[in-house]
Amino acid sequence: MVSPHPPTHVQELRHPEVDPRIRWFRAGEEVDTFAVVTARFLIFVDTMATPALMRQVIKAVRPDVAGRTVLVLNTHADWDHVYGNRLFTPEGDLPGQLIASEATRDRLLSGHAQDRLRQQQAQDARFADVTLVAPDMTFSGRLTLHGGDLTLEVLPTPGHTPDHVSVWIPELGTVLAGDAAEHPFPQVRGGAQLAVTRASLERLQALDPRVVLPCHGGTTTPGLLMRNLEHFEFLRAQLGQLPSPADWLDRPQEAGELAGASYAQALARLGEQPGTVPAFYQDFHTDALHATLEDLAGLR
Template structure:
């Protein structure tokens, strides 16, 4: 799989930003500034991460700063490839997730079914922050913004000089997924989407969905507004089963504008996201917190 990494870009995206695409699994992003290189996310294995760094010619004397957007497996399992040469920056919540053990359980589970992960060694972030952190690269500034909701430790990157936001998983096409059905997580995700919308970005680069269209942010926001309005209008409390039928008006296709054509696998994947978002909405409405 590591051989599947390739460079990608979008029309009008500055040449200092390179998208590192691992098939349809995930995109990481490499940014070259005057003072240093920045790698936002290390992909799924150290091998993939090394192949990605080779593709962009990172190495030699140029300093490298690594950012982990959050502690989901497809974004940081390549850390061992850079741990001996780079600081690894993440939100303080990432260290907590690393310590509490769940990330190690995910590795044990995935390694037992896929030999690609058998040799993955997890490495924790080494520099953490709480709200915002600026990396001053000279020509470019990378502002790391805590954008929770998809995950409590999620970080997006804003590059004001290029009006470009690396939104990672805070924005997703067709839909992002909320961390849990706790209404606070749903509020956090919507708050993060509003924060990103307020930046007025010309490019919003995602980790999943292969687009940089800023309109995705508004679509994601309208999706959550639609869920909230329609669940609020129901005359009974909805129970969202994993495979049960959803009421008319509340299916994935009913609530996402311009739902792209999805493969059967992707469709099942986003159906799960949708049901998780719906459960969070039902709880939020039930508790009067939406």
């Protein structure tokens, strides 16, 4: 997702429900990034959309680095979560250990990722100093990091992307959801991903968290997980009333309007309206309509 107003400054957020050992940083409407300070290590969860933005995060948390190992976890390989990786190489601003799933490493080393970066660099000078850096430590399945006082359980949560992972911190009852959950709703690409996305949301909900922190949406409430699940149920119930869902695949927005599941109607259920959320969620809504129609048509 590309913000129409790219951020230049990072803001640190504080919330009474969020433990102070979780440092929460926001770059405008683009993305949120976290740094978790444990007794043994400081771990950055994602590295923002540019080195310039991530450098501001590093500056803010540098006093917490003293006596701690520096780790970096990429939740997935989307550009707004990994383009600051180079700051943690041996030659970077804050050398550390880069960690991600094997699938995320594969995506970062792919020709598609290189092509995407070249296109962005040709269109926007803020990406000029971005270099794709893949993790040097990978895992498959789940991973547990023991920080002494805090435990970070890294859980596969595919759906938004096949390589996506989220973080569960049981001592704090906190989920760092990445893009597995979002406000107002997450992106889903294709009917086959609906069931996968729902399963990931249900997996996180089963943890019974007290706090859920997504990378987009700015909320802390664990109710976000149920709201995201209910959103997909709403689309399915409304579009399921249409005859022959396959006939609407090339007209998902028209199908939504006819079925009472337009973008404005979907947002209204969540207490929002188009002007109160970033514009890219309209594309997310169209994607979800199309995916739901595919699912209803049995085209998964």
